[in-house]
Structure formats: structure tokens, C-alpha cells
Amino acid sequence: MQDRFIHCIANMPAPLADKLVPLLNHDFAGHIDAKQIADLATATHLPSEQLLLKLLPVAAALAKPPISEFYVGAIAKGKSGDIYMGANLELAGEALFHSVHAEQSAISHAWLSGETEIEDIIVNASPCGHCRQFMNELVAGQQINIHLPGQSAKPLSHYLPYAFGPSDLNITPPLLSKQQHEFALDSSDPMIIEALDHASLSYAPYSNSYAAVVLETKDGQTFCGRYAENAAFNPSMLPMQMALSAMARHNRDFSEINRAVLVESSQGKISLVGATMDALHTVAAIELEHIAIDPIS
Numbered sequence: 001m002q003d004r005f006i007h008c009i010a011n012m013p014a015p016l017a018d019k020l021v022p023l024l025n026h027d028f029a030g031h032i033d034a035k036q037i038a039d040l041a042t043a044t045h046l047p048s049e050q051l052l053l054k055l056l057p058v059a060a061a062l063a064k065p066p067i068s069e070f071y072v073g074a075i076a077k078g079k080s081g082d083i084y085m086g087a088n089l090e091l092a093g094e095a096l097f098h099s100v101h102a103e104q105s106a107i108s109h110a111w112l113s114g115e116t117e118i119e120d121i122i123v124n125a126s127p128c129g130h131c132r133q134f135m136n137e138l139v140a141g142q143q144i145n146i147h148l149p150g151q152s153a154k155p156l157s158h159y160l161p162y163a164f165g166p167s168d169l170n171i172t173p174p175l176l177s178k179q180q181h182e183f184a185l186d187s188s189d190p191m192i193i194e195a196l197d198h199a200s201l202s203y204a205p206y207s208n209s210y211a212a213v214v215l216e217t218k219d220g221q222t223f224c225g226r227y228a229e230n231a232a233f234n235p236s237m238l239p240m241q242m243a244l245s246a247m248a249r250h251n252r253d254f255s256e257i258n259r260a261v262l263v264e265s266s267q268g269k270i271s272l273v274g275a276t277m278d279a280l281h282t283v284a285a286i287e288l289e290h291i292a293i294d295p296i297s
């Protein structure tokens with residue numbers, strides 16, 4: 001088991017801890033599939049909602065909050081029945097808008113894993129306004145059930161009444177719906193091809209600045225982030241932050257980053273290059289490779 005989970009396991013009921021420990025192995029990064037969840041529920045005799053609430057300390061152990069030291073854990077439960085954990089990430093010494101919230105981490109984890117709809121969000125602290133707005137961008141967002149310790153589940157529409165959302169800007173395909181944007185790029189570099197694939201799946205209906213980041217560590221592992229825009233603009237999740245959040249879930253140190261690539265559309269209304277460089281230079285002393293790609297119309 002990874003060291004970061006020792007404390008939360010020590011505070012769990014024994015039947016749950018016994019079943020969880022084998023899952024929290026070296027590779028664990030917050031994904032538990034539907035079959036494993038069913039096995040945990042059977043072994044612990046816990047209803048699904050209670051089980052997921054008890055797993056929140058595991059999600060919170062994925063957090064890296066050097067500024068607030070406030071550990072937030074969130075779990076996104078997909079339509080597939082799989083669960084995806086996420087946690088807050090703060091970049092030491094950098095402006096607060098670079099922060100990733102736990103709900104964003106969990107939702108992006110589900111998206112990068114191929115989920116097309118999230119039915120439940122379980123979180124250990126009341127979702128902030130930023131996250132309520134971020135969740136409102138999702139497929140069937142208003143119907144997502146929010147579960148908090150000590151409270152009955154309520155839909156997002158309860159937490160975000162009179163919502164402003166994509167439809168107010170005449171955008172219909174929501175976040176997590178199938179995106180497939182085509183770009184022309186002639187490259188045989190596997191990392192650039194990977195970034196291109198993710199950029200084609202990114203969600204940028206407001207700026208058309210489809211983009212993705214791929215980070216490579218010294219051992220050749222890659223971590224990806226796609227751009228996820230929001231109708232209220234500021235709660236958008238930048239691809240660099242999404243990739244860093246994936247690294248944090250995998251318990252990888254940012255000093256291990258060896259190479260960083262940003263691929264973005266040449267025809268978007270904005271560019272993410274400045275914001276991406278700022279975040280990268282805070283965590284690693286390497287230069288960003290920036291590649292503009294032309295849409296195929």
C-alpha cells in the first residue's frame with residue numbers, strides 16, 4: 001500500500017480496511033471499477049452511498065494543498081458504475097487561479113477515462129460556487145446527485161438554482177459529450193500524436209481553442225490534460241492543470257517532468273500558451289513545446 005493512505009486506512013472500520021488495502025497498491029490513482037465497488041459493498045454490508053462516503057478519506061489523501069493545507073476529496077460515479085477519485089491541487093507560490101478543485105479533478109479523471117455521463121458526486125466539503133458552475137456544464141448536469149457527509153443527497157439544481165449554463169450561450173453539446181474535432185498535423189512524435197488525440201476530444205465551444213497538454217516523466221510515462229471550458233469562463237479547467245492533477249493522483253512528483261507539449265488550434269479566439277507556461281515553470285525547469293494545429297473544415 002502507498003504511504004499516503006496509511007493514515008486514512010488506520011481510521012477505517014476493519015472489514016473495509018482489509019478489503020481496501022490490496023486495491024491501494026503502487027499503481028492506485030483513484031479509479032475503482034464497478035465490480036470492485038460491488039465486492040466492497042458485499043464484504044462490508046454497506047449500502048452504496050454509505051460505502052462511497054466512507055471512501056472519501058482515500059480521495060482526500062490524493063490532495064496536494066501546500067497553500068490551504070485543506071484536504072478535499074471528491075468521487076465522481078460514472079454511468080458505468082466505476083468511480084473516479086479526485087482531490088484539490090494548489091501550486092506553491094503561484095496565483096490561486098491555477099488551483100484545481102477536488103470535483104474538477106474527479107470529473108476530469110472520469111472524462112479522461114472515457115466516461116460519458118456522471119450520475120453522482122460525493123465530496124467531503126460543500127461544493128464551492130466555482131465547482132457548482134463547473135458541474136453545471138456536464139451532461140445532465142442539473143440532475144447530478146450531490147452527496148455530502150451527514151446530509152441526504154440532493155441534485156445540483158438544489159445547490160445551483162437559477163443557473164446560468166451553456167444553453168444561455170446557445171451551446172448544446174455539454175461537457176463529457178462526444179467531441180471529435182479534426183486537425184491536420186504531420187508528426188511521427190508519439191507524444192505530439194497523443195496530445196493531438198486529446199485536443200480533438202477537448203471541449204472549447206466558447207473560444208474554439210481546442211487544446212491538450214501531455215507531460216512526460218523521466219521514466220517515459222505520460223500524463224494528459226484536455227481543455228474543458230465553462231459557460232462562466234473562469235471555472236474552465238486548463239489542460240496543464242488537468243495533466244498536473246492526473247500526475248498528483250498517480251503520486252508523481254512534478255520534478256519528474258522531462259518534457260511538456262501543448263497542442264492547440266491555430267483558429268481559436270484565445271491562446272493558452274502564456275497560462276500554460278506560467279503553470280509549467282512553477283513546477284519544472286523545462287521549456288514548453290507549443291504546437292499550433294490547423295482545423296480541417
Ligand SMILES: [Zn+2]
Nearest residue numbers: 101128130131
Ligand atoms: Zn470547488
